[in-house]
């Protein structure tokens with residue numbers, strides 16, 4: 001290493017990660033020592049330039065902004081309106097959901113029933129103590145029955161589990177839409193009663209709605225799988241500034257509340273000021289953003 | 295100096311881009327969380343405004359999502375991300391009719407200029423009070439750099455990128471990156487020279 005190599009690596013010396021050979025030469029060479037000292041001083045100056053940390057919800061806001069850009073775009077074509085089910089209407093797979101309830105009233109376990117059927121006696125247990133042979137037979141039969149039941153259950157789960165999960169997800173998506181409609185009604189009522197209120201969003205809007213008695217705080221949480229993780233931050237809501245022409249009314253086509261990106265695996269819900277709800281499929285967002293356009 | 299902390303933890307950036315291309319929205323969120331601090335800091339230093347940085351952070355990831363399918367698997371993600379952000383920042387500057395880019399590669403500084411500047415200034419950085427004042431001075435000095443030098447210095451010093459990564463991010467040869475860095479550092483050293491050196 002030479003003075004020339006120190007010269008070559010000066011920017012790294014300033015940054016503090018020059019190769020070891022360079023630092024070694026600089027430490028031993030009188031001519032380079034001052035340069036290294038200057039580099040260290042420059043580093044001190046550069047380190048003084050700090051920037052504020054990003055806001056905590058930067059990513060959430062960016063994702064919501066991306067979603068809203070997709071919604072507002074005339075070329076979206078991906079967003080499709082929901083069937084707008086009336087409140088209380090059964091979900092698409094409503095028949096599947098009562099299944100566990102129908103299975104509940106049994107008193108005896110499935111293993112007991114299968115065992116007693118195999119032993120030929122379904123009645124009350126005999127008061128005469130069973131012999132050793134009877135006990136062994138009962139144990140073997142019980143084990144076989146348990147195995148059989150396990151097999152049946154495994155097959156059942158493999159076949160029906162995805163459908164059940166899908167049904168649960170659909171139900172959550174639908175419940176979420178109900179909540180969003182309530183939020184939209186609350187925001188519309190707030191604007192109606194306070195035509196002079198400024199535009200509000202985030203915690204300020206939450207406080208205005210909840211403390212003003214317009215909405216129960218629990219309704220501001222998305223029932224989707226990720227909604228509860230985010231808690232009070234699972235929806236994005238916005239009260240637009242009053243329209244000078246008609247300050248007590250909200251423009252009907254304006255989105256006022258929507259899901260955070262990823263609340264639901266299928267997409268995200270958005271409600272407009274007039275109570276209309278849309279679900280934007282995730283793949284629709286991706287398509288709008290041009291990924292599958294090639 | 296602040297590099298990108300924790301960026302290599304867990305899934306690699308490149309694996310996340312592949313998942314994103316496969317349609318996994320969680321991968322996008324993960325990438326955004328990972329670069330929340332570093333990318334926002336970069337944009338903040340380039341644009342001088344935290345709000346503008348918020349906007350361009352979002353725009354950068356819109357482009358990541360849009361072009362994920364075209365992302366070359368053999369490349370690394372970090373320089374690609376910074377190249378997108380740098381181009382967006384450049385457009386922002388142009389639309390705001392900021393000063394034109396002065397070519398930083400012009401041979402106005404010979405190879406010894408940085409040596410002379412650094413050897414001439416000596417001394418340690420000032421105390422805390424001087425340092426906080428220095429933040430504004432550094433910012434102004436970096437602002438005075440031509441656009442391309444500014445991006446290179448911020449990528450090199452504050453984001454901790456290598457010369458190769460900067461070359462990829464700014465789409466210029468590595469040799470050009472090195473000469474720009476020398477020139478930019480020389481200018482900074484001159485601009486930040488202690489007051490007593492001035493008449």
Ligand SMILES: [Zn+2]
Nearest residue numbers: 002003029032
């Ligand atoms: Zn030397």
Ligand SMILES: [Zn+2]
Nearest residue numbers: 176222224259
């Ligand atoms: Zn939801």
